[in-house]
Amino acid sequence: MRAIDHYAWSNRWRDWHPTEKLLPAGCLLILTLVLPPLSSGPLILASMAWATVYGAGVPMRALLQVLAAPAAFLVMGAPFLAVSISFADGFHWQWSSEGWWLALETTVRALAAVSCLAFLTLTTPLTDLIALSRRLGVPAGLIELVQLVYRLIFVFAERAITGQQAQTARLGYVRFDRGLHSVGGLAGNLFQRALHQAQRMEIGLAARGYTGELRVLNTERALSWPRLMTGITWVGLLGLSGWILGRGGS
Amino acid sequence: MSGPLLSLQRLEYRYPDQLLALRGLDLAIERGRKLALLGSNGSGKTTLLLHLNGTLRPTNGMVLLDGQPGRYDRQGLNQWRRRVGLVLQEPDDQLFAATVEQDVSFGPLNLGLSEAEARFRVHEALEALRITSLASRATHTLSFGQKKRVAIAGVLAMRPELLVLDEPTAGLDSHGVTHLLGALQGLHQAGTTLVFFDARYGIGL
Known part of the structure; x- marks a missing residue:
């Protein structure tokens, strides 16, 4: 990806x-x-x-x-x-x-x-496709969802990778059963962090005047x-x- | 106008789980000042900071904007946040758009500016933080220090009177710290009131 x-x-x-x-x-x-x-x-x-x-x-x-x-x-x-x-x-x-x-x-x-x-x-780039679909009349809610997912995928992927590296460093994947245990822990941890991330992101967006619409400037091509x-x-x-x-x- | 830009009176905040985070706090933030608030981890810095733009509402006491009690209805909060910009500690909590330019344009567009004016503000903010070259980069490809500067630019583009930063230097290397503080110094000289929250003493203010 x-x-x-x-x-x-x-x-x-x-x-x-x-x-x-x-x-x-x-x-x-x-x-x-x-x-x-x-x-x-x-x-x-x-x-x-x-x-x-x-x-x-x-x-x-x-x-x-x-x-x-x-x-x-x-x-x-x-x-x-x-x-x-x-x-x-x-x-x-x-x-x-x-x-x-x-x-x-x-x-x-x-x-x-x-x-x-x-x-x-x-x-x-996905941003170009998003801008284009906005112009083609795809509902704003759907576009905002795609935009947020596109951003957050990388945030969480990074955390998942770091988390797994940290677990591996403590031999979390030394045997199959320990591996399963580690994966479960990682997934639970990521879920919790996702919830917190959402809360903090809401604060950050509200601080910049978010009122329910994620409008941004698009590069004109x-x-x-x-x-x-x-x-x-x-x-x-x-x-x-x-x-x-x-x-x-x- | 005379009198402090923002002041706190006998501020008290208790979290829903009954943890008392702040009590009897008085603070006056004068126009044009540069204020650093230092405190160890868990001392309530972030809780205090979230009061400065109305995100949290005090359990007791008051937050005053230009001597007037802050209004917590939708319109009041909008007015408040136009004047007080808040930069969170973790840039990934703040950056939501796919490219730098898009993210920085979010605030200006929320102010109701035209696209042309917003584009100008984006350029101006990126310039102030000396990151114009990042404008069309994808947000997720930036380094931590770059993300941090983009997050500040996103708030700066709204031209707030008061800029509040939560641990702006946390996670930066010494070069990044120097660079960032230089940029903030420039903002302060241009007339922005600054409030920093930090856990470490002796950051070169």
Whole structure:
């Protein structure tokens, strides 16, 4: 998570207007859902990976790390789609060739979709996405919640890590049972600190005139029409070629 | 106007669990002063500090603003907090926004300033603490000392008449302390009344 955040704040495309990244990535995400996956999926996956690594300059390793978790789920889950089960006179199961296709299609489609999201999270600081969703009319309460969670995740992650290091220093994880005990203690401690944190944060916010709305200034980013149009043209070309390839295949 | 900016009369505070934290406390904070309140841990410093901007309401006694009893209704507290800025000891308790600029803009926007004016105030406050270069940084990537200065900037951007700081130098290395005290000295010369709370004697005021 720290790595994702780091690249989101430091990549070459960080200062682009979020629309220039969200619109193409969003359109491609929709395309992965409507186009035949086996033709369009690899194209979309490849182009998103290309944009992330060569465009925005995020290391390939970081991208693979982001894709690894969903990919692992797919590898574990997809084979079950290839199994057909029948309960007629007892329990039977067998591999089905249709199922294999379905599993393959699902995997490719899901990976392509995840690559769109990975591109977005690795190249766009969350604050930009928040500012954009505010403009798109997402309710203020929800946005404030996201904003606070984004801030506090790091506060608590830091405390959790320090807490665990301190426990380890006193051999808190020397055996499995002691480890369980330590984790429990750490969780309880963090919960208590979270409650206190909330109380003190309320005092701090009230001291600065908080009356129920967390309004802040947002950095203005200039929208570049050439970049946006390039992105949309790219999406159009990918969509078209995915569609043609898909038609040729079937 | 003459008379103290803020004064406490026979202040007493008892916590809901009956712990008596303050008793019979008198204090007058004159305009333009620089006041340091020293006390060991657990002596009631933070409890006292939370009375200075109306966060806690005394069980007995009074807090006076310009000789008038402090008002604890919503409007009264808003007025109060425009004039008395409070910086908490732990910056993570105060910084809530994702970037430095956003966080510092929170107070000015709550004052009802326009975006342009708020932007100016943010710049001014960052300048005063010599951290303009941090403006677009993500809050969670800052060092402790940097966070501390951002927290002060967030209050300073509201241009309070009185700035109250809870252990401003706690957790800072000697370089950080020098830097911070220098910045505070500048604020004081510019006319802000300062009140520090500290647990250690001899911080270079």
